[in-house]
Structure formats: C-alpha cells, structure tokens
Amino acid sequence: MKTRVLSGMRPTGSMHLGHYLGALKNWVALQDQHECFYFVADWHALTTHYEESEVIGQSVYEMVTDWLAAGLDPDKSTIFIQSRIPEHAELFTLLAMGTPLGWLERVPTYKDQIEKLKDRDLATYGFLGYPLLQAADILIYKAAYVPVGEDQASHVELTREVARRFNNLYGRGKDFEAQVAAALARLAKDDARYYDKQRKAFGETGSDEARAKGEGIVRKAAAQVSGWRAEESELLLGHLKGSGRSVLVEPQALHTEVLRLPGLDGTKMSKSYGNAILMRDEPDAVAKKVRGMATDPARVRRSDPGDPEKCPVWQFHGAYSDAATKAWVVKGCTTAGIGCLECKQPVIDAIVRQQQPWRERAAVLTAEPQKVQRIVEAGTERARSVAQQTMKDVRAAMGLDY
Ligand code: TRP
Ligand code: SF4
Numbered sequence: 001m002k003t004r005v006l007s008g009m010r011p012t013g014s015m016h017l018g019h020y021l022g023a024l025k026n027w028v029a030l031q032d033q034h035e036c037f038y039f040v041a042d043w044h045a046l047t048t049h050y051e052e053s054e055v056i057g058q059s060v061y062e063m064v065t066d067w068l069a070a071g072l073d074p075d076k077s078t079i080f081i082q083s084r085i086p087e088h089a090e091l092f093t094l095l096a097m098g099t100p101l102g103w104l105e106r107v108p109t110y111k112d113q114i115e116k117l118k119d120r121d122l123a124t125y126g127f128l129g130y131p132l133l134q135a136a137d138i139l140i141y142k143a144a145y146v147p148v149g150e151d152q153a154s155h156v157e158l159t160r161e162v163a164r165r166f167n168n169l170y171g172r173g174k175d176f177e178a179q180v181a182a183a184l185a186r187l188a189k190d191d192a193r194y195y196d197k198q199r200k201a202f203g204e205t206g207s208d209e210a211r212a213k214g215e216g217i218v219r220k221a222a223a224q225v226s227g228w229r230a231e232e233s234e235l236l237l238g239h240l241k242g243s244g245r246s247v248l249v250e251p252q253a254l255h256t257e258v259l260r261l262p263g264l265d266g267t268k269m270s271k272s273y274g275n276a277i278l279m280r281d282e283p284d285a286v287a288k289k290v291r292g293m294a295t296d297p298a299r300v301r302r303s304d305p306g307d308p309e310k311c312p313v314w315q316f317h318g319a320y321s322d323a324a325t326k327a328w329v330v331k332g333c334t335t336a337g338i339g340c341l342e343c344k345q346p347v348i349d350a351i352v353r354q355q356q357p358w359r360e361r362a363a364v365l366t367a368e369p370q371k372v373q374r375i376v377e378a379g380t381e382r383a384r385s386v387a388q389q390t391m392k393d394v395r396a397a398m399g400l401d402y
Contacts, residue, residue, distance in 0.1 A: 005034040005254070006143035008041035008082065008134075011059035012049060015066040016276035017351070018261045018269035021319060026147055026256050028071040036077040037141050037383060040064065040376075043082050043089075047130045048113075048120060061372050066279050068372065069362040079379040082137065087387040091136040092129075094394060095162055098169060099132055103161065107131050108154050135159040139166075139248045140387045147254040156253040163248040170397040171234075171244020180239045183232040186225055191217050199240050214240040247397045259319040264293045266312040280362055283352045290316075290348045295340045296333075305336045313344055320350035 007027060015024070030036055040063060045056045064079060072079065082088055104110065105128070114122045134155050138146055139162070146156050173179075184192050198214035201207055218236045222228050231245070238246040262268065263275030270276060277289055293313055296306035308314035308330055317326055325346050332338030365372055395401050 002035040003144040005145045006037045006141050007147050008039045010041050010045040011063045013271040015279045022258050024070050031076040040081045047126045069358040074375045078382045080383040084380045087391050092133045131155045135162045140390050142249040143251050145254045146251050160250040163250045166248050167243045183235050262312045287348050290344050306333045316347045
C-alpha cells in the first residue's frame with residue numbers, strides 16, 4: 001500500500017513562482033510515489049482574512065487551476081476543499097476539549113504572525129486555534145507525511161503531540177490487552193517474538209531503531225496475513241510504543257530542499273506587495289517585470305562592476321540557470337563585462353519556457369470551468385469517505401457512539 005501524503009494551501013490570490021518552487025513543484029513530484037491528498041485550506045484563510053472573506057471565494061478555483069496547470073493529476077492526487085468536509089470541524093472540536101491552552105500559545109508562529117500582520121486584528125479565538133485545526137486536517141486522513149515549509153514544522157510537531165495524547169486517553173478500551181494478544185497470535189511465531197523484543201528495547205531505551213523495526217513487523221503482517229485489519233495494525237503500533245491503540249497516526253513533516261525565490265524588489269515574493277511573477281503571467285508581462293527588477297545598487301552605470309550576492313536577479317539565476325550561465329553572470333557582473341538587461345535575458349527565457357506547459361493546460365481548463373469544479377467534486381467525495389471512516393473510529397474510541 002502506498003503511504004499517504006497530505007498538504008493544504010490557503011486560497012488568498014493567484015499563485016506565483018515562489019509558491020510553485022516552494023511547494024507546488026514538490027507536490028507534483030510526490031504524486032508518483034505516494035497516495036496524495038491536497039486541499040484548499042479555505043477555513044485557514046479565514047483565520048487571517050475574516051474581514052474580507054470574498055477574496056477566498058474568488059481564489060479557490062483559480063488556485064486549483066494553477067495546481068492542475070502545474071501538473072497535479074486528478075487521477076493520482078485527491079484534490080478537495082476543506083470546508084466541504086465538515087468532519088474536519090468535528091474532529092477539531094473533539095480535539096479541542098483536551099488540548100492544553102499552553103500548547104497553542106507556545107506555537108512560535110502565533111506571536112510572530114500577530115507581530116508581523118499588525119494591520120489585522122488577530123487576537124481571535126480562531127487564530128489561536130488554527131494549528132489545532134491543521135492537526136485535525138492531517139489526522140483525519142491518517143497521513144504519514146506532510147510536505148510543508150520550515151515555518152510550519154511546529155504545527156506538525158503539535159499534530160504529533162495531539163495524536164499521542166488522544167491515543168493515550170482514548171486508545172485503550174477495556175479489552176485492549178486481550179485484543180493485542182489476539183492480534184499478536186496472528187503473527188508468525190518468529191515475527192511475534194521479534195516484535196516483542198523491539199517493544200521491550202523501545203520501552204527501555206526509547207531507541208528509534210527498535211521502534212522502526214517493530215513497525216516493520218506490523219507492516220509485514222498487514223501485507224501478508226490474510227484478512228488483516230487496519231485496527232490490528234493500530235493496536236500493535238500503539239502497543240509497541242507503550243500507548244493505547246493508534247487511532248490517530250503521528251505524521252512526519254517532509255521538508256524538501258527548496259530554492260528561495262525573492263520578489264522583484266528583493267523582499268519576500270507576495271502578490272500583495274506587487275513584486276510577484278504569477279504562474280500564469282503572459283510572456284510579455286514576465287519580460288517587463290524582470291527587466292524592471294532591482295539589481296545591485298552599486299551598479300549605477302553600465303561601466304560600474306557589481307556583486308551578484310547583492311542582487312536579487314542572481315537568486316533567480318540560482319533557481320533557473322545552469323552552471324555555465326551562472327559563471328557567465330559572475331564574470332560579466334564583477335568585471336562590468338555585461339549589462340544588467342543582458343544578464344536578465346536568460347532568466348526571462350527560462351521562466352517563459354517553464355510556464356509554457358502551464359499556460360497550455362490552463363487554457364484548456366479555463367475554456368471549460370466546469371471541468372475544474374468536477375475534479376474538485378470527485379476529490380471531495382473521495383476525501384470525505386476517508387474522513388467519515390476516521391470519525392467513526394474517533395467517536396467509538398471516545399465512547400460517543402451511543
Ligand atoms: N497552515 C498551512 C499554511 O498556512 C496550510 C494548511 C492547512 C496545511 N492545513 C494543513 C498544510 C495541513 C499542511 C497540512 O500554509
Ligand atoms: Fe545583478 Fe546581473 Fe546586474 Fe550583476 S549584472 S547587478 S547579477 S542583474
């Protein structure tokens with residue numbers, strides 16, 4: 001079985017090259033090896049944009065169009081909208097009951113963002129709670145991996161703690177021990193003995209290696225023992241770590257190395273700063289934007305040598321140029337051998353080339369907007385059935401199935 005990957009993105013405007021290189025490119029790459037769930041985090045957008053909620057509606061299908069244009073394939077990836085699956089809110093509510101306030105107050109992005117986004121009033125209950133909503137988004141699909149930027153690492157860590165706490169509180173029904181014994185009895189004798197050995201080792205030393213080996217046995221059973229149930233895996237995975245049944249699965253953050261792309265003026269690329277190249281900008285617009293980009297301020301005249309390290313165009317070369325072009329830039333810039341417009345041309349060409357297949361796919365999609373809606377509908381149905389199953393387990397574990 002393929003491992004499940006889940007990630008979400010906020011719909012707050014058209015997507016730009018920074019979004020593509022920072023996240024979307026990776027999403028596309030992951031869909032060949034994993035079962036991928038990607039969603040429009042419209043409720044998350046509301047935590048900061050509650051006073052201008054209309055922006056969200058305008059951006060939802062634009063954003064999904066950008067995803068599809070970039071190469072997300074609806075036959076491989078499940079694409080859906082968060083707010084169409086109210087089970088996310090149900091799980092959020094249930095998790096909220098037992099989550100200590102301090103866990104949320106201590107999330108580093110909380111105070112940071114309140115400081116940074118001074119023009120918005122973020123002293124809201126929703127804003128404090130949104131990392132827990134994110135935990136619900138992840139846990140409801142029992143995702144193994146969550147591709148996110150470094151800035152979101154603390155949210156995945158919180159998600160792990162929330163899952164652990166839930167499993168400890170609710171993962172041991174009264175016949176937990178008997179159920180574990182029954183599941184163990186279904187393993188091959190050697191495997192059961194090996195599992196037990198790893199369990200003891202993990203309990204004594206906390207060794208990750210022992211845990212991984214124990215998990216390997218459970219995976220093997222899932223693949224080989226006939227009629228093996230997911231619940232049996234959850235029992236043994238929980239028992240291995242000395243907790244209850246793993247009703248909720250602790251996810252792992254997936255940080256891939258990404259090239260940071262600044263905006264046209266050298267600060268962070270953002271549509272609202274007016275310094276972004278959009279994924280679907282026309283070639284003319286791209287050329288105009290790059291030609292107008294800031295360069296090393298020391299290069300006032302063509303004859304002044306420059307320093308690529310002080311120039312945002314150089315960072316674009318980092319993302320878009322091969323070694324030979326980069327060597328040409330360094331030599332030409334530091335000796336005033338090339339002008340800045342000359343230096344920018346290969347960047348323009350590379351971006352336009354990269355966008356070509358996006359433009360072609362987007363043209364097909366925008367000609368027939370129902371197509372995108374149908375893709376989202378089908379994805380939402382698929383995601384919903386997984387979410388509903390998890391909620392059944394969660395309610396039962398909590399004793400709410402009366
Ligand atoms: N909070 C993320 C962001 O601001 C978006 C997000 C919401 C998300 N839910 C998620 C990402 C679940 C990964 C998994 O970018
Ligand atoms: Fe920047 Fe290139 Fe001009 Fe040097 S030559 S300052 S790297 S645009």
